[in-house]
Amino acid sequence: MLLRLPTSVSEAQECMTEGAVPIGGATLVWATWQRDGFPDLAMSLRDLPEANAVGREVLGAAVVLNRIDDRAPEVLRRAAATVGTGAVRRTATVGGNLVGSTLRCLLPAALVLDARAVILEPDGVYETDLAEVLAKRHLLLSLRWHAPIASNYHKAAGEAGGPPPLVVAAALHAADDGRTRLRVAVRDDDEVFSGSTVRHADTEDDLRTLRGGSFARLPAAAWELVGRQVTDLLARPTGG
Template structure:
Protein backbone atom coordinates (compact mmCIF):
# COMPACT_ATOMS: atom_id res chain seq x y z
CA UNK A 1 0.00 0.00 0.00
CA UNK A 2 1.26 3.45 -0.93
CA UNK A 3 0.41 6.01 1.75
CA UNK A 4 0.13 9.55 0.41
CA UNK A 5 0.74 12.44 2.83
CA UNK A 6 -0.33 15.66 1.09
CA UNK A 7 0.50 19.00 2.69
CA UNK A 8 -2.33 21.07 1.18
CA UNK A 9 -6.00 20.73 0.31
CA UNK A 10 -5.27 20.79 -3.41
CA UNK A 11 -2.68 18.02 -3.03
CA UNK A 12 -5.18 15.97 -1.02
CA UNK A 13 -7.80 16.43 -3.72
CA UNK A 14 -5.37 15.14 -6.34
CA UNK A 15 -4.78 12.03 -4.23
CA UNK A 16 -8.53 11.43 -3.95
CA UNK A 17 -8.94 11.93 -7.70
CA UNK A 18 -6.29 9.25 -8.24
CA UNK A 19 -8.31 6.77 -6.20
CA UNK A 20 -6.51 6.96 -2.85
CA UNK A 21 -8.60 5.68 0.09
CA UNK A 22 -8.85 8.10 3.05
CA UNK A 23 -7.19 6.80 6.19
CA UNK A 24 -6.96 8.33 9.66
CA UNK A 25 -5.34 6.39 12.46
CA UNK A 26 -6.35 3.06 10.84
CA UNK A 27 -7.53 1.80 14.23
CA UNK A 28 -10.81 0.61 12.67
CA UNK A 29 -9.76 -0.65 9.25
CA UNK A 30 -6.40 -2.28 9.83
CA UNK A 31 -7.77 -5.68 10.84
CA UNK A 32 -10.16 -5.72 7.88
CA UNK A 33 -7.34 -4.82 5.49
CA UNK A 34 -5.17 -7.59 6.92
CA UNK A 35 -8.02 -10.01 6.28
CA UNK A 36 -9.30 -8.72 2.94
CA UNK A 37 -6.24 -7.07 1.43
CA UNK A 38 -4.78 -3.57 1.51
CA UNK A 39 -5.81 -0.84 -0.93
CA UNK A 40 -3.29 0.16 -3.56
CA UNK A 41 -3.27 3.79 -2.41
CA UNK A 42 -4.28 5.53 0.81
CA UNK A 43 -4.26 9.19 1.79
CA UNK A 44 -3.92 10.80 5.22
CA UNK A 45 -4.60 14.47 6.06
CA UNK A 46 -2.13 14.45 8.95
CA UNK A 47 0.08 17.06 7.19
CA UNK A 48 -2.76 19.28 5.91
CA UNK A 49 -2.88 22.36 8.20
CA UNK A 50 -6.65 22.90 7.90
CA UNK A 51 -7.27 19.32 9.06
CA UNK A 52 -5.13 19.69 12.18
CA UNK A 53 -6.58 22.78 13.85
CA UNK A 54 -7.59 22.68 17.53
CA UNK A 55 -9.44 25.85 18.49
CA UNK A 56 -12.23 27.13 20.68
CA UNK A 57 -14.69 26.91 17.76
CA UNK A 58 -13.05 24.51 15.32
CA UNK A 59 -11.48 21.08 15.22
CA UNK A 60 -9.71 19.39 12.32
CA UNK A 61 -10.69 15.96 11.08
CA UNK A 62 -7.11 14.66 11.25
CA UNK A 63 -6.59 15.71 14.88
CA UNK A 64 -5.62 12.79 17.09
CA UNK A 65 -8.05 12.29 19.95
CA UNK A 66 -5.43 12.84 22.65
CA UNK A 67 -4.91 16.38 21.27
CA UNK A 68 -8.56 17.36 21.85
CA UNK A 69 -7.96 19.37 25.02
CA UNK A 70 -9.72 22.03 27.09
CA UNK A 71 -9.35 24.51 24.22
CA UNK A 72 -12.62 23.09 22.85
CA UNK A 73 -15.93 23.14 24.78
CA UNK A 74 -16.19 20.82 27.79
CA UNK A 75 -18.63 18.43 26.11
CA UNK A 76 -16.25 17.72 23.23
CA UNK A 77 -13.14 17.53 25.41
CA UNK A 78 -14.74 15.02 27.77
CA UNK A 79 -16.11 12.95 24.91
CA UNK A 80 -12.68 12.64 23.30
CA UNK A 81 -10.87 11.90 26.56
CA UNK A 82 -13.22 9.01 27.32
CA UNK A 83 -12.68 7.10 24.08
CA UNK A 84 -10.76 3.83 24.35
CA UNK A 85 -7.33 3.65 25.93
CA UNK A 86 -4.49 6.13 25.86
CA UNK A 87 -2.89 4.17 23.05
CA UNK A 88 -6.10 4.40 21.00
CA UNK A 89 -6.43 8.14 21.62
CA UNK A 90 -2.84 8.68 20.43
CA UNK A 91 -3.70 6.99 17.11
CA UNK A 92 -7.39 7.51 16.33
CA UNK A 93 -8.61 10.72 14.67
CA UNK A 94 -11.65 12.94 14.98
CA UNK A 95 -12.74 12.17 11.44
CA UNK A 96 -12.23 8.46 11.85
CA UNK A 97 -14.39 8.42 14.96
CA UNK A 98 -17.33 10.37 13.54
CA UNK A 99 -17.27 9.17 9.93
CA UNK A 100 -15.50 5.83 10.01
CA UNK A 101 -16.81 4.33 13.25
CA UNK A 102 -20.16 2.78 14.06
CA UNK A 103 -19.67 3.94 17.67
CA UNK A 104 -19.39 7.66 16.78
CA UNK A 105 -18.41 8.59 20.32
CA UNK A 106 -17.87 12.24 19.35
CA UNK A 107 -21.15 12.60 17.47
CA UNK A 108 -23.41 13.44 20.45
CA UNK A 109 -21.00 16.19 21.52
CA UNK A 110 -20.83 17.58 17.98
CA UNK A 111 -24.63 17.52 17.72
CA UNK A 112 -25.23 19.54 20.87
CA UNK A 113 -22.66 22.07 19.67
CA UNK A 114 -24.76 22.37 16.49
CA UNK A 115 -21.50 21.84 14.59
CA UNK A 116 -21.13 22.14 10.83
CA UNK A 117 -18.76 19.88 8.91
CA UNK A 118 -16.36 20.91 6.16
CA UNK A 119 -15.77 17.98 3.82
CA UNK A 120 -13.28 17.32 1.06
CA UNK A 121 -13.99 15.81 -2.34
CA UNK A 122 -11.72 15.48 -5.39
CA UNK A 123 -13.23 18.58 -7.00
CA UNK A 124 -14.90 20.38 -4.13
CA UNK A 125 -14.69 21.61 -0.53
CA UNK A 126 -18.05 22.38 1.07
CA UNK A 127 -19.90 22.68 4.36
CA UNK A 128 -22.69 20.34 5.39
CA UNK A 129 -24.65 19.31 8.45
CA UNK A 130 -23.86 16.33 10.63
CA UNK A 131 -26.78 14.30 9.31
CA UNK A 132 -25.38 14.36 5.79
CA UNK A 133 -21.88 13.74 7.11
CA UNK A 134 -22.93 10.53 8.84
CA UNK A 135 -25.16 9.38 5.99
CA UNK A 136 -22.73 9.95 3.12
CA UNK A 137 -19.45 9.46 5.05
CA UNK A 138 -17.24 11.81 3.02
CA UNK A 139 -13.72 12.83 4.02
CA UNK A 140 -14.01 15.20 6.99
CA UNK A 141 -11.74 18.21 6.83
CA UNK A 142 -13.00 19.77 10.05
CA UNK A 143 -15.83 20.84 12.36
CA UNK A 144 -16.93 24.36 13.29
CA UNK A 145 -19.40 25.58 15.92
CA UNK A 146 -20.29 28.55 18.10
CA UNK A 147 -19.14 28.41 21.71
CA UNK A 148 -22.03 27.38 24.00
CA UNK A 149 -22.77 29.14 27.26
CA UNK A 150 -22.31 25.84 29.10
CA UNK A 151 -22.07 22.19 28.13
CA UNK A 152 -21.85 18.79 29.77
CA UNK A 153 -21.23 15.14 29.00
CA UNK A 154 -21.64 11.82 30.73
CA UNK A 155 -20.74 8.31 29.64
CA UNK A 156 -22.25 5.48 31.64
CA UNK A 157 -20.04 2.48 32.27
CA UNK A 158 -21.14 -0.42 30.10
CA UNK A 159 -20.72 -4.17 30.27
CA UNK A 160 -17.63 -5.74 28.74
CA UNK A 161 -18.53 -7.22 25.38
CA UNK A 162 -21.96 -5.60 25.48
CA UNK A 163 -23.43 -2.76 23.42
CA UNK A 164 -21.77 0.67 23.42
CA UNK A 165 -22.23 2.47 26.74
CA UNK A 166 -24.91 5.12 27.08
CA UNK A 167 -23.74 8.65 26.30
CA UNK A 168 -25.63 11.84 27.15
CA UNK A 169 -24.48 15.28 25.94
CA UNK A 170 -26.08 18.66 26.52
CA UNK A 171 -25.33 22.32 25.80
CA UNK A 172 -27.04 25.68 26.25
CA UNK A 173 -26.63 28.24 23.47
CA UNK A 174 -27.56 31.87 23.03
CA UNK A 175 -28.86 31.54 19.49
CA UNK A 176 -28.15 34.32 17.02
CA UNK A 177 -26.42 36.61 19.50
CA UNK A 178 -22.64 36.75 19.82
CA UNK A 179 -22.78 38.60 23.17
CA UNK A 180 -24.74 35.79 24.83
CA UNK A 181 -27.95 37.75 25.31
CA UNK A 182 -30.07 36.16 22.57
CA UNK A 183 -32.85 33.59 23.01
CA UNK A 184 -31.40 30.54 24.72
CA UNK A 185 -31.70 27.01 23.46
CA UNK A 186 -30.90 23.68 25.09
CA UNK A 187 -29.59 20.97 22.78
CA UNK A 188 -29.28 17.36 23.92
CA UNK A 189 -28.07 14.16 22.29
CA UNK A 190 -28.15 10.58 23.51
CA UNK A 191 -26.35 7.53 22.19
CA UNK A 192 -28.32 4.44 23.14
CA UNK A 193 -26.74 1.33 21.65
CA UNK A 194 -25.67 2.28 18.15
CA UNK A 195 -28.41 4.88 17.70
CA UNK A 196 -27.97 8.59 18.35
CA UNK A 197 -30.99 10.79 19.08
CA UNK A 198 -30.84 14.57 19.33
CA UNK A 199 -33.40 17.22 20.23
CA UNK A 200 -33.55 20.88 21.20
CA UNK A 201 -35.93 22.99 23.25
CA UNK A 202 -36.04 26.62 24.42
CA UNK A 203 -34.20 27.34 27.66
CA UNK A 204 -36.35 27.95 30.73
CA UNK A 205 -35.35 28.87 34.28
CA UNK A 206 -37.77 26.18 35.42
CA UNK A 207 -35.85 22.92 34.88
CA UNK A 208 -39.07 20.91 35.15
CA UNK A 209 -40.53 22.81 32.19
CA UNK A 210 -37.47 21.98 30.09
CA UNK A 211 -37.58 18.32 31.07
CA UNK A 212 -41.30 18.09 30.32
CA UNK A 213 -40.65 19.56 26.87
CA UNK A 214 -38.00 16.93 26.17
CA UNK A 215 -40.38 14.20 27.30
CA UNK A 216 -42.68 15.22 24.44
CA UNK A 217 -39.99 14.39 21.87
CA UNK A 218 -38.59 11.11 20.54
CA UNK A 219 -36.39 10.97 23.64
CA UNK A 220 -39.45 9.72 25.54
CA UNK A 221 -38.95 6.33 23.85
CA UNK A 222 -35.60 5.81 25.59
CA UNK A 223 -35.41 3.13 28.31
CA UNK A 224 -36.17 4.34 31.82
CA UNK A 225 -32.51 4.18 32.94
CA UNK A 226 -31.41 6.25 29.95
CA UNK A 227 -34.10 8.85 30.66
CA UNK A 228 -32.88 9.15 34.24
CA UNK A 229 -29.32 9.85 33.08
CA UNK A 230 -30.66 12.35 30.57
CA UNK A 231 -32.67 14.08 33.28
CA UNK A 232 -29.63 14.29 35.56
CA UNK A 233 -27.34 15.65 32.84
CA UNK A 234 -29.84 18.23 31.64
CA UNK A 235 -30.48 19.40 35.21
CA UNK A 236 -26.75 19.74 35.84
CA UNK A 237 -26.21 21.83 32.69
CA UNK A 238 -29.17 24.07 33.45
CA UNK A 239 -27.96 24.67 37.00
CA UNK A 240 -24.49 25.57 35.76
CA UNK A 241 -25.94 28.43 33.71
CA UNK A 242 -26.48 30.14 37.06
CA UNK A 243 -30.09 30.94 36.16
CA UNK A 244 -31.91 27.83 37.46
Protein backbone atom coordinates in the same frame (compact mmCIF):
# COMPACT_ATOMS: atom_id res chain seq x y z
CA MET B 1 0.69 0.22 -0.31
CA LEU B 2 1.78 3.77 -1.16
CA LEU B 3 0.80 6.32 1.49
CA ARG B 4 0.39 9.93 0.40
CA LEU B 5 0.64 12.78 2.93
CA PRO B 6 -0.77 15.91 1.26
CA THR B 7 0.11 19.26 2.79
CA SER B 8 -2.50 21.33 0.97
CA VAL B 9 -6.15 20.95 0.00
CA SER B 10 -5.25 20.89 -3.69
CA GLU B 11 -2.79 18.02 -3.10
CA ALA B 12 -5.44 16.12 -1.16
CA GLN B 13 -7.90 16.59 -4.00
CA GLU B 14 -5.35 15.20 -6.45
CA CYS B 15 -4.96 12.14 -4.23
CA MET B 16 -8.72 11.64 -4.19
CA THR B 17 -8.84 11.89 -7.98
CA GLU B 18 -6.17 9.20 -8.14
CA GLY B 19 -8.33 6.93 -5.98
CA ALA B 20 -6.45 7.18 -2.70
CA VAL B 21 -8.23 5.55 0.25
CA PRO B 22 -8.43 7.78 3.38
CA ILE B 23 -6.54 6.07 6.19
CA GLY B 24 -7.25 8.25 9.24
CA GLY B 25 -5.53 6.80 12.30
CA ALA B 26 -5.88 3.29 10.82
CA THR B 27 -7.25 1.95 14.11
CA LEU B 28 -10.42 0.72 12.40
CA VAL B 29 -9.16 -0.38 8.99
CA TRP B 30 -5.82 -2.04 9.70
CA ALA B 31 -7.22 -5.42 10.72
CA THR B 32 -9.53 -5.45 7.70
CA TRP B 33 -6.65 -4.67 5.36
CA GLN B 34 -4.52 -7.37 6.91
CA ARG B 35 -7.34 -9.83 6.23
CA ASP B 36 -8.56 -8.62 2.84
CA GLY B 37 -5.46 -6.96 1.39
CA PHE B 38 -4.06 -3.45 1.42
CA PRO B 39 -5.11 -0.78 -1.09
CA ASP B 40 -2.56 0.29 -3.68
CA LEU B 41 -2.85 3.95 -2.66
CA ALA B 42 -3.84 5.47 0.68
CA MET B 43 -3.96 9.02 1.99
CA SER B 44 -3.58 10.53 5.45
CA LEU B 45 -4.58 14.12 6.29
CA ARG B 46 -2.18 14.29 9.24
CA ASP B 47 0.02 16.90 7.52
CA LEU B 48 -2.87 19.00 6.21
CA PRO B 49 -3.24 22.17 8.35
CA GLU B 50 -7.00 22.48 7.79
CA ALA B 51 -7.49 18.96 9.17
CA ASN B 52 -5.38 19.57 12.30
CA ALA B 53 -7.05 22.64 13.83
CA VAL B 54 -8.13 22.59 17.49
CA GLY B 55 -10.01 25.59 18.87
CA ARG B 56 -13.11 26.99 20.57
CA GLU B 57 -15.12 26.63 17.37
CA VAL B 58 -13.20 24.22 15.14
CA LEU B 59 -11.83 20.68 15.25
CA GLY B 60 -9.93 19.06 12.42
CA ALA B 61 -10.72 15.56 11.22
CA ALA B 62 -7.08 14.41 11.46
CA VAL B 63 -6.74 15.46 15.11
CA VAL B 64 -6.00 12.42 17.28
CA LEU B 65 -8.33 12.17 20.25
CA ASN B 66 -5.72 12.78 22.96
CA ARG B 67 -4.97 16.20 21.38
CA ILE B 68 -8.46 17.52 22.15
CA ASP B 69 -7.67 19.79 25.09
CA ASP B 70 -9.18 22.78 26.90
CA ARG B 71 -9.22 24.82 23.70
CA ALA B 72 -12.30 22.77 22.75
CA PRO B 73 -15.66 22.82 24.61
CA GLU B 74 -15.97 20.56 27.64
CA VAL B 75 -18.43 18.23 25.91
CA LEU B 76 -15.90 17.37 23.19
CA ARG B 77 -12.96 17.05 25.60
CA ARG B 78 -14.82 14.63 27.83
CA ALA B 79 -16.22 12.65 24.91
CA ALA B 80 -12.75 12.17 23.44
CA ALA B 81 -11.28 11.21 26.82
CA THR B 82 -13.68 8.24 27.15
CA VAL B 83 -12.88 6.60 23.81
CA GLY B 84 -11.01 3.30 24.12
CA THR B 85 -7.64 3.12 25.83
CA GLY B 86 -4.82 5.63 25.97
CA ALA B 87 -3.12 3.83 23.12
CA VAL B 88 -6.26 4.10 20.99
CA ARG B 89 -6.67 7.81 21.77
CA ARG B 90 -3.09 8.45 20.65
CA THR B 91 -3.86 7.15 17.15
CA ALA B 92 -7.64 7.35 16.56
CA THR B 93 -8.78 10.49 14.76
CA VAL B 94 -11.87 12.67 14.92
CA GLY B 95 -12.81 11.79 11.34
CA GLY B 96 -12.32 8.08 11.93
CA ASN B 97 -14.50 8.15 15.03
CA LEU B 98 -17.34 10.04 13.40
CA VAL B 99 -17.33 8.59 9.89
CA GLY B 100 -15.48 5.29 10.14
CA SER B 101 -16.74 3.98 13.48
CA THR B 102 -20.12 2.43 14.24
CA LEU B 103 -19.96 3.66 17.86
CA ARG B 104 -19.30 7.33 16.96
CA CYS B 105 -18.58 8.34 20.53
CA LEU B 106 -18.04 11.96 19.46
CA LEU B 107 -21.38 12.22 17.64
CA PRO B 108 -23.58 13.21 20.64
CA ALA B 109 -21.06 15.94 21.51
CA ALA B 110 -21.02 17.23 17.93
CA LEU B 111 -24.82 17.22 17.80
CA VAL B 112 -25.29 19.33 20.93
CA LEU B 113 -22.75 21.81 19.57
CA ASP B 114 -24.93 21.97 16.43
CA ALA B 115 -21.70 21.36 14.52
CA ARG B 116 -21.42 21.67 10.76
CA ALA B 117 -19.15 19.41 8.76
CA VAL B 118 -16.57 20.73 6.30
CA ILE B 119 -16.00 18.01 3.72
CA LEU B 120 -13.37 17.54 1.07
CA GLU B 121 -14.27 16.38 -2.44
CA PRO B 122 -12.19 16.23 -5.62
CA ASP B 123 -13.90 19.37 -6.96
CA GLY B 124 -13.94 21.50 -3.83
CA VAL B 125 -14.51 22.03 -0.11
CA TYR B 126 -18.09 22.18 1.12
CA GLU B 127 -19.98 22.67 4.37
CA THR B 128 -22.91 20.41 5.17
CA ASP B 129 -24.75 18.86 8.13
CA LEU B 130 -23.62 15.83 10.07
CA ALA B 131 -26.50 13.66 8.86
CA GLU B 132 -25.32 13.91 5.25
CA VAL B 133 -21.72 13.13 6.21
CA LEU B 134 -22.73 10.00 8.09
CA ALA B 135 -25.16 8.83 5.42
CA LYS B 136 -22.81 9.35 2.48
CA ARG B 137 -19.50 8.80 4.34
CA HIS B 138 -17.90 11.94 2.95
CA LEU B 139 -14.24 12.68 3.61
CA LEU B 140 -14.43 14.94 6.66
CA LEU B 141 -12.01 17.87 6.76
CA SER B 142 -13.18 19.55 9.99
CA LEU B 143 -16.09 20.39 12.27
CA ARG B 144 -17.22 23.96 12.96
CA TRP B 145 -19.71 25.33 15.50
CA HIS B 146 -20.53 28.39 17.57
CA ALA B 147 -18.99 28.17 21.04
CA PRO B 148 -21.58 27.20 23.67
CA ILE B 149 -22.23 29.02 26.92
CA ALA B 150 -21.67 25.74 28.78
CA SER B 151 -21.69 22.01 28.05
CA ASN B 152 -21.32 18.62 29.71
CA TYR B 153 -20.99 14.93 28.86
CA HIS B 154 -21.54 11.63 30.62
CA LYS B 155 -20.73 8.11 29.46
CA ALA B 156 -22.00 5.24 31.57
CA ALA B 157 -19.75 2.33 32.45
CA GLY B 158 -19.77 -0.45 29.87
CA GLU B 159 -18.68 -4.05 29.65
CA ALA B 160 -16.08 -5.29 27.19
CA GLY B 161 -17.90 -6.94 24.31
CA GLY B 162 -21.24 -5.66 25.58
CA PRO B 163 -23.62 -3.10 24.06
CA PRO B 164 -22.40 0.49 23.56
CA PRO B 165 -22.54 2.40 26.86
CA LEU B 166 -25.24 5.00 27.36
CA VAL B 167 -24.04 8.52 26.52
CA VAL B 168 -25.70 11.84 27.36
CA ALA B 169 -24.37 15.17 26.05
CA ALA B 170 -25.85 18.62 26.63
CA ALA B 171 -25.00 22.22 25.76
CA LEU B 172 -26.40 25.71 26.24
CA HIS B 173 -26.25 28.19 23.38
CA ALA B 174 -27.01 31.90 23.07
CA ALA B 175 -29.76 32.37 20.47
CA ASP B 176 -29.91 35.31 18.07
CA ASP B 177 -33.06 36.64 19.76
CA GLY B 178 -31.32 36.93 23.13
CA ARG B 179 -32.79 33.76 24.58
CA THR B 180 -30.89 30.58 25.47
CA ARG B 181 -31.27 27.23 23.71
CA LEU B 182 -30.65 23.88 25.35
CA ARG B 183 -29.48 21.00 23.14
CA VAL B 184 -29.33 17.38 24.30
CA ALA B 185 -28.17 14.21 22.55
CA VAL B 186 -28.27 10.62 23.77
CA ARG B 187 -26.69 7.42 22.48
CA ASP B 188 -28.70 4.47 23.77
CA ASP B 189 -27.36 1.14 22.52
CA ASP B 190 -26.89 1.75 18.77
CA GLU B 191 -29.41 4.60 18.44
CA VAL B 192 -28.70 8.31 18.75
CA PHE B 193 -31.45 10.74 19.79
CA SER B 194 -31.20 14.52 19.80
CA GLY B 195 -33.46 17.47 20.53
CA SER B 196 -33.48 21.06 21.67
CA THR B 197 -35.66 23.61 23.39
CA VAL B 198 -35.59 27.31 24.14
CA ARG B 199 -34.94 27.67 27.88
CA HIS B 200 -37.94 28.02 30.15
CA ALA B 201 -37.96 29.56 33.60
CA ASP B 202 -38.10 26.11 35.17
CA THR B 203 -35.87 23.10 34.45
CA GLU B 204 -38.85 20.73 34.65
CA ASP B 205 -40.48 22.64 31.80
CA ASP B 206 -37.33 22.18 29.71
CA LEU B 207 -37.31 18.45 30.40
CA ARG B 208 -41.01 18.13 29.69
CA THR B 209 -40.57 19.79 26.31
CA LEU B 210 -37.63 17.56 25.42
CA ARG B 211 -39.44 14.42 26.56
CA GLY B 212 -42.33 15.25 24.26
CA GLY B 213 -40.07 15.09 21.21
CA SER B 214 -37.64 12.46 19.96
CA PHE B 215 -36.71 11.42 23.51
CA ALA B 216 -40.18 9.93 24.10
CA ARG B 217 -38.82 6.49 23.15
CA LEU B 218 -35.96 6.57 25.65
CA PRO B 219 -36.13 4.00 28.47
CA ALA B 220 -36.80 5.38 31.93
CA ALA B 221 -33.23 4.80 33.15
CA ALA B 222 -31.78 6.71 30.21
CA TRP B 223 -34.22 9.57 30.68
CA GLU B 224 -33.32 9.76 34.37
CA LEU B 225 -29.69 10.31 33.40
CA VAL B 226 -30.77 13.01 30.93
CA GLY B 227 -32.55 14.77 33.78
CA ARG B 228 -29.47 14.68 35.99
CA GLN B 229 -27.18 15.96 33.25
CA VAL B 230 -29.52 18.79 32.25
CA THR B 231 -30.02 19.81 35.89
CA ASP B 232 -26.25 19.85 36.41
CA LEU B 233 -25.68 21.91 33.29
CA LEU B 234 -28.30 24.52 34.14
CA ALA B 235 -26.84 24.89 37.62
CA ARG B 236 -23.56 26.10 36.10
CA PRO B 237 -24.50 28.28 33.12
CA THR B 238 -21.00 29.44 32.26
CA GLY B 239 -17.72 27.82 31.41
CA GLY B 240 -18.17 26.25 27.95
